[in-house]
Amino acid sequence: MSYYYLSCKATANCAELPDDLIAHIANHVKVIEDFIAFRAVCTSWQIAATKDNFDMFSTQVPLLMLGAKDDDFQEFYSLSKKKVSRIFLPEARGRECFPLGEWLCTMEDNTGELNLLHPFSRTQIQLPSLEDLMASKGLREKLFLSCIEKVALSANPSITSDYVLMINYHAGSNHLAFWQSGDLHWTYINKEIPDAAMSINYYKGHFYYVTCEGELWSFEVAGPNTPKPIVEPRLLYWPEDGIFGQCSVQFDIVELSDALLFVTRYADYTDDPEAGHKTFKFKVLELDVIKGELKEEVKTLGDSAIFVGLNSGACSVDSSKFTRIKPNHIYFIDDWFQKLYFTEDVGGKDKGVYNLENGKIESMYPELPLSRICQPTWVMPSLIM
16 A cells, blocks of 8 residues: 555545554554655644554665755655655755665765764764864875765664764775764774775674775774773685776675675776676675685575665665565665766766576666765665654
8 A cells, every 4th residue: 555645635534533543554554665654644644653653673675865966855766666755855965975774974075074864854963073083093184075985883873872883984095993972083993904995884793894805804893881992803804816806896795694795796897988887797605704704605695685886885685575676686786986986977877686596687777866976875764763
């Protein structure tokens, strides 16, 4: 059932429905997009359909946040509904946005202001500035576009105040720092890692970081009761495969069914501005975090689907719970940094749905609106508790 086209005008007696009936109906709404639209029908529905009527912890399908436009609205594309929705979100205007599951890390390039932003409630959490981030390493570099490479959270700020934000940024060379909720400043990680992050993810108490050379690092951040949080970095995996370090290969770290997967993305590349990178294959392997080695290739994802892309913390969902989401497929959007930021056509064209069984690629979305400020990325829809 769809609630997008319901309104009090169209359903004149909606306000007269018993609250317990409205709540009962709301309990059968499983997709958060529908729940938000359900509550928007009229005031009586919003009051009756409280957040208690919705399973806040139920798995959702990521929405594709489209490229930024020069206004106060942000567009989101729903794969399950094949529908674009516009959300009033002035807090994201003119800012780079880095997805963190249900949240965004936003950066204002001119001032260096950083925030955590929940796009579906417009809740913001102020972070120490980019100047403070630079100062954590004693740097005084001029701010520039795309200083931040990747970000990751240890926990959901909607649920707990005990979380850590990890950030990889570029200022002459690559650096890592973290911010613990409640801290006044960034804490610099005093460990030289020569290559930028392709993916950072949090898994069972550790941050995992893979470089463009395929090196996999593990970082453990001490808990909030430690007077001076300690980070213990260690090189978990050193690749010997010749494919690593090539400009047409990307890596992602994805958690799936309590396992950590190492996803490799292969693309053809030409200097033709109309072509650029074009993904043709994915390879998925399971990572043994104890032994620090890659296990055998994963041939099937079962009922799950994986989502990867630029700035995205790669994630997976159980496709059997949602319509139009295909099992054993990888949904991908453009993740080629140089093409996106340093060419006139702005990139953003390499996107599709990859069938892990037969290697075929299908279309996902006809034309992605492109922007040098904020590229299309995956965001998990949610409600604030």
